[in-house]
Amino acid sequence: MATVEHRAPPAHQTSTGLDNAKIAMWAFLGSECLLFGALISTYLLYRNHGASGTPLPHEVYDIPFTSVSSFVLLMSSLTMVLALAAIQRGDHHGTRVWLLATALLGMTFVSGQVYEFTVFVREGFTVRSSPAGSAFFILTSFHGAHVTVGILMLLSLATMSLRGQLPTERSTTVEYVGLYWHFVDIVWIVIFTVVYLVPATK
């Protein structure tokens, strides 16, 4: 690798020794916890609040299907780690491969979610059918929107890498996008467990 002469930014001595962006990302993720906390609480309150003639969430869930798409999303955390490892050792080709693999797995997950939504709607479980429907669809689509934002960031990183704008010194950018991506995954583990797997009891 050619030695790139880069202007080193003035060495900001931070109070904690940590990068500002890292602290900001953690603070933002803390905020996101409460966002999903409120959405999940709403779902827990409403999961048995149906309406006559429309199904309750647990009557429409396809657990095997959602298990597969959850597995896909979990694997994307693995590829994200591999992307970070690649850029940290200066392997830019590998970085792009793993970034794109992560994005692709994310897209598979979102496509699965869209498919799942269409099936539910056909069975009469919609965002308007009952409070349970509203709570389910708004919670899962907020999560889907977060995955989509993550995919956009991954694709942007891959493009930057292709144009040589992502040198090894900027590997922290990949690290922080990774923090976000892992967070979105972990939230899904909670949603999958609490929303899909825990049986509804009257």
Add this chain to the structure above:
Amino acid sequence: MTTASVATAGWFRRPTSKRGVWSWLTTVDHKRIGILYGATAILFFVIGGVEALFIRIQLARPEGKVLSAHQYNELFTMHGLTMIFLVVMPLGAAFFNYMMPIMIGARDVAFPRLNAFSYWVFLFGGIFLYSSFFMNQAPDGGWFGYAPLSVRLPGHGMTFYSLGLIILGISSTVAAVNFLTTIINMRAPGMSLMRMPVFVWMTFVVQFLLVFALPILTVALFQMFFDRSLGTNFFSSANGTSDPVLWQHLFWLFGHPEVYVLILPAMGIVSEVLPVFARKPLFGYPVVVFSGIAIGFMGWGVWAHHMFAVGLGPVANTAFALSTMFIAVPTGVKIFNWMATLWGGSIRFASPMLFSLGMIAMFTIGGLSGVTHAIVPHDYQQTDTYYVVAHFHYVLFGGAIFGLFSGLYYWWPKITGKLLNEKIGKLHFWLMIVGFNLTFAPFHILGLQGMVRRTYQYPKGYGFDFWNMVSTIGSFTIAASLLVFFYNVRKTRKEGRIAGNDPWDARTLEWTTTSPPPEYNFEEIPVVHALDEFWHRKYVEDKEGRIVPVPSGAQEPAGEHVTGTYAAHGEGHGIHMPSQSYMPLVAATGMPLVGWGLAFRQYWLAIIGGLIVIGGLYAWALEPAAEE
């Protein structure tokens, strides 16, 4: 080819103007952003105040006919929204922006462009909310937006409410993340946490509250918006299976920490002002800090005291009654610490001090009436009456606004370089505190007599007439006091006394630099050795233990400053400051477009707005680091 690349370079070139409109539109300097926040908040204070005057004119006499019921609903809703989200929060943010980085010895906040973005999103959020007036669709369901009423109200008013508060929430969340990072990571060498001024500590607590409370409100607002536009069933469903109390839980789980977001900055300011004007260190600094932190934690466990009359049951009501009484303890601790700070001090009754003392007195009254709400049977009697209105105006106006005005008078010379006129300042204070008590003290009586809040008329013959008239006279007295303040500002601008670096003989780092401070704040980053660092640079104890000034010339011992990468050469040449940028403004302009598009279902407009936001953020990420 060449022209194209030049054009691209031109698009991405960072702006550099230091004067005129463009310098303000592209600024990333925390001090300028602080001034923008402050000026905008004061403008909204005038607007919200005029709304209050209309309310008071309507209520001056029984069966008032100045406003229709609908107009009254719009005015009291917008008055509340304005004062909370567009006045007290941004005035606090103005001081966080301007003072906090200087007080911790930093050159700017952690993310200067993000800081500009917060301001522009706040401004456009405010414009978005107020644009509803021009479309005759102002929010009319109260600032608390209780469901299912807020979901079923016709028109677009509560749609503006939900979208407007989401936009303002984005602004505050971004700012909070930025300030948190700044306080955690940008402190000068030696500025350990327990050497931070109390104002910085209270800023820190407030940012935690914002980061964790705002997303809860955001969720509730989205749910309200979807109920109104998509026909979801969160708060209102045809067959009655949704739970309207959900809104109240989510709203007050945000809303009570929000109360401390509003009051803690004022408490921080008072804790800065009292030691300077009593010429004593703050009594029990660690206790004041920890009681602030305790308030920050306990603030999460008291929200259902807003809901005693909802019918949660005796167990929940008792639990929240107890937690509410407990949270009065750290608040009381602060008040006793302030009194102990004054005790035995040589007090100067300058205008910042008067406003701080006014804050303590008025906030104590409001705090005590707050404790009476904690007693559930008592609250059953008071709920939805003017007694509650009296309580929260005593804490939010008597507490927060008086505290913030104390900050304005205290830091005005630092920000502008000129001291506000003392005589006029005292006139302002006395008019304001008399007007304030004339306006809001009668509410206690009216409330206990049973006068119901949120109604646009009251009938004759209930004994409400006299105190309502007194209150209306009081509200115009407050308005007059503000005119006095504006006259003072104008006079000071023309012929004010030059302040110098340290007009009050103060104790904290912001007074070590010039007034106004240079763009880079400090020529050399200060090294901090103690709490009240600046005081210790100015005074020492002599052999008999008396406090004497340090002989001039010896204030700043040699070799006590970090040079290194920020090595100053003369007047700040060579100090690396962040470049200005168009992008925060550009990205923020998209936000109200998205709002209008969603409110009126003109989805093309929402898409254009969304593309502007995303495009602005991408250009932001890609623009070169600095103009070389």
